[in-house]
Amino acid sequence: MKKVKCLRLNDQGEGVCYIDKKVVFVPELLPKDEAFIRILKDKKNFMEGEVIKYLSFSDDRVKAICPYRSCGCALKELNYKKQLEYKEEKVKNIIKKFSGLDNVVIDIIPSKKTNYYRNKITLKVHNKVGYFKNKTNEFLAIENCALADKRINDIIVILNTLNLENVKEITIKAFDNVMIIIDGVLDIEKLKKYAASIYMDKRLVYGSKYIKATINGLKFNISKDSFFQVNTDMIEVLYNEAIKLTSKKGQALDLFCGTGTISLILSKYFDKVIGIEINKEAIDCANENKILNKIDNVDFICGDANEVCKNLKDKMNTVIVDPPRAGLSKNGINNILRINPEEIIYVSCNPLTLVRDLNILKENYTVEKIIPVDLFPNTYHVECITLLTNIKPGKDGGCYF
Ligand SMILES: C[S@@+](CC[C@H](N)C(=O)[O-])C[C@H]1O[C@@H](n2cnc3c(N)ncnc32)[C@H](O)[C@@H]1O
Missing domain, CATH: 2.40.50.140 (Nucleic acid-binding proteins)
Known part of the structure; x- marks a missing residue:
């Protein structure tokens, strides 16, 4: 000791x-x-x-609401003001250390809620539901999760009363309504009153194929395997901050567009928007969401965003990228540089891959500002929105082929 x-x-x-x-x-x-x-x-x-x-x-x-140790919420016992200071400093340090850029990170935007904010969790199952302890495969049974939406917590209570011996994993999503996705087999009778949609062993066994969310007055259908931002009350804040940074003219490209959220919200500010996403289920949702919201100036393409944009012939004034934690590929960055938009808005959930990609982009773009946004209170994770403006824009803005 x-x-x-x-x-x-x-x-x-x-x-x-x-x-x-x-x-x-x-x-x-x-x-x-x-x-x-x-x-x-x-x-x-x-x-x-x-x-x-x-x-x-x-x-x-501070005393955390969550009673569990090693559940993965590293900051839950640090008061929220200090959590914000830690995240803002962390982003500043990473950006300065790996890119030399100073004074570009501005004040962090706090989360509206610090507990019960997550609309999605995935539970491991060993007769009870729980998580693997931090950095291990050791099972931690839980009765509740202080990060998850209260409706998800109600379902956790019911799940722990059921026979779970044939279940490996359960994902619960709670937006305007609730979806339960069961990897395994389970008697779902008691769950029906809590969910609009239940999948078991990849098949829809109860209710509707999609659940619904409303963002910025637009309606979104969300399928079982589509990505959606996890902090419900911060989705509009995140998107609106990103949209504020755009020049709101001409054409926009939304790379890694998921179910089409950013593209469809952008559509009222741009003549045309193109969204690209690799997950076929998500792009099917995006196309349905376009119809649902009666929007006709957005096209969605299913494919690798890093590659597909190589073949685009349209001029783009604005490119928004919102990649997974791995960030952009070198090819992807080169394709964006060739498109040569006036501005790039880079939404990132990983400051390390963000700074790696900024180091290449900053040869042609000025990193104007980085806005940390706390989408993940009580954890060490932080989202960032970065505005990059073109050092050598073309005469009429947009890309040049
Ligand atoms: C962080 S999410 C952003 C989604 C969307 N912008 C939103 O806010 O809901 C990243 C998305 O990129 C998609 N994705 C991952 N790799 C991709 C690739 N190589 N090309 C296109 N999309 C990809 C994922 O399926 C996911 O929907």
């Missing part, structure tokens, strides 16, 4: 301490906490430890 004092948090929200000048990362330690820890791993350049006993607590600690 070793006694340590936590100095700060690392990028994964773990406490950073030192033992004999060697760094040790300890989950669930907050800056200024003192504790006895056990070393779990001793690598060449760092160690990993776990708390055995707290000796004194940081003044910034």
